[in-house]
Amino acid sequence: MKAALNVHEDVAEQLEQHLQNLLKKSRARYAMICDRQGFVMHFNSALWADPPPSIDALASLIVSTYAASDALAKLLGEANFSESIQQGKHIAAYTEYINEELLLSTIFDGQGSLGQIKLLSHRTIKRITPLLENLKPLRFNLDKEWSQLTTLMLDHLFKDPQ
């Protein structure tokens, strides 16, 4: 088993800045970077936006929708579909491939236009890609004791039915 992403705090701060810029310029509600397993790496919300729905559920659905679209591309003989768009009457989601492991998704309403979102998402990806390429493995003190304690936390969650 290998840990997929080691997000350093300094990188996280820079990602935060880039996503904030994306939100500000595009007038989008939310922007998030998630990995292809459906875990959120970074999430930002515009100050004016309503509180987001469950971010875990959002990421899980965005990533699986993208994965299904990617599988469709392969079925049709394409290497991938590099972007995915879901557009409703009031809300839309635009998701774009960053690299093999990560996606950038932007959720927007009538205040943002798809063309502008696509352009700014693309620019953001260009800026954050070097940050993500330079991630180096971190060492953590997560040993057998951590494993045992975490299992105890799981027992506690179920009020230790054993």
Next chain:
Amino acid sequence: MSTINAAKREINFKIVYYGPGLSGKTTNLKQIYEHVPSSSRGDMVNIDTEQERTLFFDFLPLDLGLVNGFKTRLHLYTVPGQVFYNASRKLILRGVDGVVFVADSAPNRLRANAESLRNLRENLESYNMSLKEVPYVIQINKRDLPHAVPSETIRQVLDPKHRIPTFDAVASEFKGVFEPFRALSQMVFEKFAQTV
């Protein structure tokens, strides 16, 4: 594949409930949802058909709390069991850290159990993974069926060498739901602790 987010002090794991159609994978997730405090779980997502059969997946995020300054989170998924949804099953397996294989005790589902386990192996292979390296446990569900196949018979089909932790269950009554989940989680945590 587990994810460490050092900035957010989070460790994330992905656990998948796999098995033939109607074996009770969604029931397991629903029971877990009902038996953990609402403060420790997120919204459960079900993508199912009008007949309430899983179409793509079910999803349940759990938050175990802080240990050594890190918050541990589990994302639980089910796959659609019906044979023709294999493309969806394959997608859900991406980056999996552990599998609960949910077998069905019905007499006419013995072959379906075996085929589903074979399908799991094949789908893992497409990600260059195998059941030799991915922790998994077997839950033999629906033990309350009147003509349930003996657990040992099912085990002979799925794990003849008795190497894999196996649990009897009646998932609809929460019997045997927690134990395989706990055993698998422990295996996943131990494996993770050896690698970081």
